[in-house]
Amino acid sequence: xxxxxxxxxxxxxxxxxxxxxxxxxxxxxxxxxxxxxxxxxxxxxxxxxxxxxxxxxxxxxxxxxxxxxxxxxxxxxxxxxxxxxxxxxxxxxxxxxxxxxxxxxxxxxxxxxxxxxxxxxxxxxxxxxxxxxxxxxxxxxxxxxxxxxxxxxxxxxxxxxxxxxxxxxxxxxxxxxxxxxxxxxxxxxxxxxxxxxxxxxxxxxxxxxxxxxxxxxxxxxxxxxxxxxxxxxxxxxxxxxxxxxxxxxxxxxxxxxxxxxxxxxxxxxxxxxxxxxxxxxxxxxxxxxxxxxxxxxxxxxxxxxxxxxxxxxxxxxxxxxxxxxxxxxxxxxxxxxxxxxxxxxxxxxxxxxxxxxxxxxxxxxxxxxxxxxxx
Amino acid sequence: xxxxxxxxxxxxxxxxxxxxxxxxxxxxxxxxxxxxxxxxxxxxxxxxxxxxxxxxxxxxxxxxxxxxxxxxxxxxxxxxxxxxxxxxxxxxxxxxxxxxxxxxxxxxxxxxxxxxxxxxxxxxxxxxxxxxxxxxxxxxxxxxxxxxxxxxxxxxxxxxxxxxxxxxxxxxxxxxxxxxxxxxxxxxxxxxxxxxxxxxxxxxxxxxxxxxxxxxxxxxxxxxxxxxxxxxxxxxxxxxxxxxxxxxxxxxxxxxxxxxxxxxxxxxxxxxxxxxxxxxxxxxxxxxxxxxxxxxxxxxxxxxxxxxxxxxxx
Numbered sequence: 001x002x003x004x005x006x007x008x009x010x011x012x013x014x015x016x017x018x019x020x021x022x023x024x025x026x027x028x029x030x031x032x033x034x035x036x037x038x039x040x041x042x043x044x045x046x047x048x049x050x051x052x053x054x055x056x057x058x059x060x061x062x063x064x065x066x067x068x069x070x071x072x073x074x075x076x077x078x079x080x081x082x083x084x085x086x087x088x089x090x091x092x093x094x095x096x097x098x099x100x101x102x103x104x105x106x107x108x109x110x111x112x113x114x115x116x117x118x119x120x121x122x123x124x125x126x127x128x129x130x131x132x133x134x135x136x137x138x139x140x141x142x143x144x145x146x147x148x149x150x151x152x153x154x155x156x157x158x159x160x161x162x163x164x165x166x167x168x169x170x171x172x173x174x175x176x177x178x179x180x181x182x183x184x185x186x187x188x189x190x191x192x193x194x195x196x197x198x199x200x201x202x203x204x205x206x207x208x209x210x211x212x213x214x215x216x217x218x219x220x221x222x223x224x225x226x227x228x229x230x231x232x233x234x235x236x237x238x239x240x241x242x243x244x245x246x247x248x249x250x251x252x253x254x255x256x257x258x259x260x261x262x263x264x265x266x267x268x269x270x271x272x273x274x275x276x277x278x279x280x281x282x283x284x285x286x287x288x289x290x291x292x293x294x295x296x297x298x299x300x301x302x303x304x305x306x307x308x309x310x311x312x313x314x315x316x317x318x319x320x321x322x323x324x325x326x327x328x329x330x331x332x333x334x335x336x337x338x339x340x341x342x343x344x345x346x347x348x349x350x351x352x353x354x355x356x357x358x359x360x361x362x363x364x365x366x367x368x369x370x371x372x373x374x375x
Numbered sequence: 376x377x378x379x380x381x382x383x384x385x386x387x388x389x390x391x392x393x394x395x396x397x398x399x400x401x402x403x404x405x406x407x408x409x410x411x412x413x414x415x416x417x418x419x420x421x422x423x424x425x426x427x428x429x430x431x432x433x434x435x436x437x438x439x440x441x442x443x444x445x446x447x448x449x450x451x452x453x454x455x456x457x458x459x460x461x462x463x464x465x466x467x468x469x470x471x472x473x474x475x476x477x478x479x480x481x482x483x484x485x486x487x488x489x490x491x492x493x494x495x496x497x498x499x500x501x502x503x504x505x506x507x508x509x510x511x512x513x514x515x516x517x518x519x520x521x522x523x524x525x526x527x528x529x530x531x532x533x534x535x536x537x538x539x540x541x542x543x544x545x546x547x548x549x550x551x552x553x554x555x556x557x558x559x560x561x562x563x564x565x566x567x568x569x570x571x572x573x574x575x576x577x578x579x580x581x582x583x584x585x586x587x588x589x590x591x592x593x594x595x596x597x598x599x600x601x602x603x604x605x606x607x608x609x610x611x612x613x614x615x616x617x618x619x620x621x622x623x624x625x626x627x628x629x630x631x632x633x634x635x636x637x638x639x640x641x642x643x644x645x646x647x648x649x650x651x652x653x654x655x656x657x658x659x660x661x662x663x664x665x666x667x668x669x670x671x672x673x674x675x676x677x678x679x680x681x682x683x684x685x686x687x688x689x
Contacts, residue, residue: 010475079436086408193414195431195606198534319533329604332441336521339443339473342648343466343503343663347565347584349649350630355561 024068037061046262046290047071051327052078053192053211055261055289072213072331079328082192090188092246092255096265096287097161099241106165107235108269114162119240120291165237166267166283175269176280178202178307198319205306205322209299210288213327220325221298224305224315231305233268233284233297240264240291264288266296270304282307405452406484411435415453415608419599422610427572428540429523434606444477444502445603447519451481451500454515461489462496467504467646467663474502491666503566505587507645507667510596512613518581520602523609525569525579545577548620556625568627571618578609578617585629586646591617637662640671 025031038045038061048060052075060078067073103119106112169175189204191211196204209217224231242260249256266286272279284304286296302321311317324330405412411433418432437445455461463478465471469491477500478489490496493508502519510516526536529547539545548569555562566582570591580591581600591598591611598611611617621627632647638659645667647660662668 010479013472013476013479076436076440077438080438083411083435083437084403084406084408086410190433192435193433195433197431197537323533328436329441332443332445333521333604334442335440336442339502340466340471341503341582343584343646344566344582346647346649346663347586347630349565351561351563351565354628354631355559355563 020068032065034058034061034065037064043291044069044071044074046292047214047295048074048078050289050292050295051075051211051213052082053289054078054082072327075213076328076331087190087193089247089250090190091258092248094243094245096239096243096263097164099162099239099243099263099265100160100260101158101162101239101241102262102291103240104162104237105235106237108237109165109168112165112237113168114159117158162239164267166269169236169269169281174281176282178283196322198322200318200322205318206285206287206299206303208322209286209302209325212295212299212325213330214292214295214298216325216327216330217295217298217302220315220321221301221305224301224313228313229305229315230308230313231268231270231284231301233270233301233304235297236267236269236283238264238266238293238296240293262290264290264292264296266293266300268297268300268304270301404485405455405481406438407435407449407452412453415449418608419450419453419610422599422608423597423612425576426611426615427576427578427609429607429609431606432608434603437603438480439477441604442521443473444500444519446601446605446608447500447502447517447603448477448481449603450517450599450601450608451498452484454517455481455485455487455498457485457487459487459497460495461487462491462493462499462506462666463489463501464499464504464506464664464666465502466648467506467667468665470665491669493666503582503584504646504663505583505590507662507664508670510594512595514596516596516598518583518598518600520579520581520600520607521604522567523579523600523602523605523607525567525577528569540576543575545571545620548577552620552622556622562625562628569620571620572611573616574618577620578611580617584646585619585627588617588619588627589629593617632660635660637668637671640668642668642671 038057041061041064042057044064045057045060048064048071049055049057051071052060052063054060056078059081060074063074063077063081064071066077101117101119103121104114104117106116166175170177189201189207191204191207196208200208223229225233241262243263244257244260246255246257248254264287268284268286269281270284272281282304284300284302284307286299286301286303288295288299302315302325305313305315306318306321308316311320314320403409407415415432418430422428422430434446435449437448439445439448451461461478461481462469463474463481465474465477468474469478481487481500482489493499493506494511496514498515498517499506499510500517500519505516524533524536526539526545526548529551530536530539539547552562552564555564564585566584567579568585568588570578570580570588572578579600580588593614593616594611595613597613600609600611601607619627630646632643634643635647636643637645637647638650638661640662642662645662645664648663650659650661651657652659662671
């Protein structure tokens with residue numbers, strides 16, 4: 001027989017998995033441990049947690065290892081694990097002024113109450129390939145770190161709370177007020193339990209963006225910044241730090257701190273809005289798991305862009321943005337075209353051959369005899 | 376379908392903590408937590424109550440990718456019980472890689488029996504086909520749906536298509552078909568042919584070929600459709616009226632195979648896949664429904680395949 005249809009069944013799938021394993025661990029190097037990934041590839045872990053919408057650094061590191069460094073795939077694995085977990089409850093709203101700050105900057109003001117804190121960033125480092133890392137020495141690394149800590153030890157400890165920069169503007173009445181994410185009755189829409197409908201409540205918008213794929217958010221936000229839209233953002237404040245999470249005790253009802261999560265928060269101030277008569281600034285808000293500044297800023301720009309009354313560009317259209325930023329959905333659908341489509345293609349082929357056999361003149365159309373009636 | 380499903384019939388585990396601790400790896404019976412299954416079953420009941428209407432639901436992320444049958448899988452896992460017999464097909468075939476992968480996953484998290492024999496199955500999950508053999512009452516056919524919105528062809532916005540459905544405003548779809556005829560002298564829709572359900576809702580039958588569309592009508596089995604990525608469930612209860620869109624003077628047409636036969640079983644009564652023979656470049660044809668083909672071959676005579684009744688309108 002001259003053909004073998006692409007149907008391999010169980011054995012082919014099992015072999016494919018083994019080949020994948022071979023590619024991941026077939027080299028001579030030492031096996032990576034999830035702990036190494038969590039500690040040394042922490043930005044990848046943060047990204048996977050954000051897009052996987054599960055704050056679990058150890059599991060995200062494991063997923064990243066399993067996916068051999070594919071962030072889409074790792075976030076996907078984390079999301080499907082998330083499905084097996086029951087929803088126990090919802091945390092209390094957290095104010096980010098109580099964030100334990102690691103980094104905090106404002107592009108809007110030179111001096112801000114509490115001060116600018118640069119923190120860990122590569123923003124001002126020349127991106128030259130560092131060949132020293134080929135032979136990195138733990139000893140010299142430790143020495144450099146020790147020097148920094150010695151200096152830091154002589155400084156005053158950071159305050160527990162930093163005032164928000166945008167509060168200054170708000171107090172002056174220069175900011176347009178927006179509906180908070182939790183509506184009047186503090187009801188929060190849960191996008192993992194309900195399908196979105198449009199217009200989506202603000203809480204649903206922000207959740208969808210926070211779970212969004214970094215590259216997807218960036219592409220849409222960039223289209224807006226570049227010209228297909230009108231948000232010209234100024235970063236009012238960008239914070240990275242640890243946010244305490246509180247839940248109500250199931251018996252006593254008193255809020256209890258159950259831990260903290262690392263987040264990045266961006267507040268962008270954008271163009272004047274004169275809808276209520278007085279000119280004011282408007283605010284876009286972004287917050288995501290872990291340290292991911294690109295995502296937080298892109299999210300804030302999109303949050304602001306979607307507030308446009310009359311969408312004129314794709315990034316201003318809420319439905320367009322929210323239905324296309326999820327990495328798990330877009331990546332899955334893109335890849336599903338690899339599945340066999342023999343039947344649908346056969347059906348299309350039938351139409352095309354039929355068309356070519358019958359040229360589209362009026363006479364020809366009349367002559368065509370219906371083959372079979374469906375009714 | 377509404378029976379309560381416990382991981383082990385002899386020792387019911389009503390408590391979610393126990394259900395979660397149930398030891399198929401680290402997950403519960405049928406993967407989804409019990410709350411999710413209940414929620415999805417309630418959505419299905421609503422879908423059954425309004426045939427052809429798309430019910431939104433909180434679609435969960437599954438360990439297979441979006442677009443690979445996560446919707447169908449969620450229905451299957453929410454419905455399945457230990458005594459069910461499962462059949463999974465893709466493009467009509469039981470041994471297609473994706474069907475194998477889904478079947479393997481469901482058996483891994485439930486331990487249910489599987490079959491390739493259509494009449495022997497209680498629950499059938501399918502992608503792009505309806506099995507050739509007629510379905511029986513009490514069987515459930517679960518369709519994987521990529522794009523649940525038939526109006527997406529003419530309108531990209533969900534807000535607008537919801538309005539069109541609520542007002543039964545399908546004029547743009549009719550216009551699309553009309554313009555197709557004016558331009559090409561034909562309706563050029565191949566698979567995913569839009570159908571009107573219960574004379575009310577326009578429905579996407581999933582990318583089944585037109586060959587299968589007639590069998591949606593008045594079918595005695597319960598047909599459930601789910602799009603995981605788009606988060607929609609819809610249903611055709613048994614014996615529902617389903618009509619493809621067609622004009623009085625321009626009828627719906629199914630695929631024509633011009634008396635070609637399956638090269639394996641010789642059937643002329645089934646939907647055929649086209650195969651190009653490597654050495655000669657000749658076009659050959661084989662049944663897309665592999666279980667049906669096998670059965671006809673075993674019966675030994677291609678001229679008497681299992682009956683394929685067309686359900687007609689009353």
